[in-house]
Amino acid sequence: MYISLNGNIIKKEDARISPYDHGFLYGIGLFETIRIYHRHPFLFYDHIDRLNEGLKMIGIQLNKKKEEWFEDIQELLISNKMNDAYVRINVSAGVHELGLNADDYTNPTVIIFVKPLPSPSRDEKEGIILKTARNSPEAVKRLKSHHFLNNMLAKREIGNDIKKEGIFLNEEGKLAEGIVSNIFWAKDGIVYTPSVETGILNGITRQFVIELLKKRNLFICEGSFEPSSLLSADEAFMTNSIQEIVPFASVENINFPGNSGEITQILLNDYKICRTELWSYKQLSRRSEPGAECCK
DSSP states (O other): OEEEETTEEEEGGGOOOOTTBHHHHHOOEEEEEEEEETTEETTHHHHHHHHHHHHHHHTBOOOOOHHHHHHHHHHHHHHTTOSSEEEEEEEEOOBOOSSOOOSOBOSOEEEEEEEEOOSOOOOOEEEEEOSSOOOOOSSSSOOOBSOOHHHHHHHHHHOSOTTEEEEEEOTTSOEEEESSSEEEEEETTEEEEEOGGGTOOOOHHHHHHHHHHHHTTOOEEEEOOOHHHHHTOSEEEEEETTTEEEEEEEETTEEOOGGGOHHHHHHHHHHHHHTTTOSOGGGGGGOSOSGGGTTO
C-alpha cells in the first residue's frame, strides 16, 4: 500500500513524521474523507472548500489548488491500482518548537491515505442515544479536526459493532449528530435534522441531502430537537461521505422501516444516480429536475 506524504508517493511502511509536528503535539490539523467511484471523487469541490476554509481559521497556510489535489489523488489511486476507494486527506500544522504558537504555520504536513472499498451496500443501523455528550465546537463552528477524543469516547461506549451508530445529544440535551454521521428523520412527510447551531459538523453529505430534498420539494426543517422527536418519527437515516445514506432499522429499540422508508428510498435512488458525476452539491441548484436528471 502506498500513501502520499508531502507530495511524494511512498510505501506506508516508509512514512515518517516528526514528533515535533504540532498536529501530533497539540492536535492542530484538519482532515477530509472522500469516496471515490470509478476514479471520480464525489463532491470533491465541497470537501476541498471546507478544508481550505478550516485551514484558514486555524492558521495553517497551504496554497494548493483543487487541480493539484485532484492530480495527487489520481496518482495515488493509480499507484495502488484502485478505482473505488476511501480517500483521507490529512493536513497537520507541521514542525515547530515545543509550546503553543500564535503565528501561522507555513510548512504543514500533508498526507493522503487510500484504502479499497467495495460497492456500496444497503445495510441498516441500530441507533443508540449516547450517555457521552457532544462537546462544544472548537471554534465559532465545528471543524473536521484532529480533536477526536469525544468521538473515540463515544465509540468506546457502544463498542466495535459496525451495525450500531451512537447518537450524540449536545450539552443542552438536544439531538446533535452521530459519532461519524449526521442524522435525519421524517414525520408526516416533513424531514428534520439538527441545525448547525446545535454544535454539529456541517457534513458535506448532509448538505447534499438537504439539496436533494429541496429538489424533491420535500420540506426540510433544521432546528433544535428533543430526542422524543426522533423516537416518534416515521423513518430515520444517517449520512456519511463514505457510508452514503444509511437508514436506521431501530433507535433505542424503537423499530423503523429502514430501507423501506418512503423518503429514504427516494434519496437512495437519487444518490446512486449522482455519485459518479457531481463535483459539488451546488450543481443541484442549477438543475431543473432531481433524480434521473441529476447528472445530465
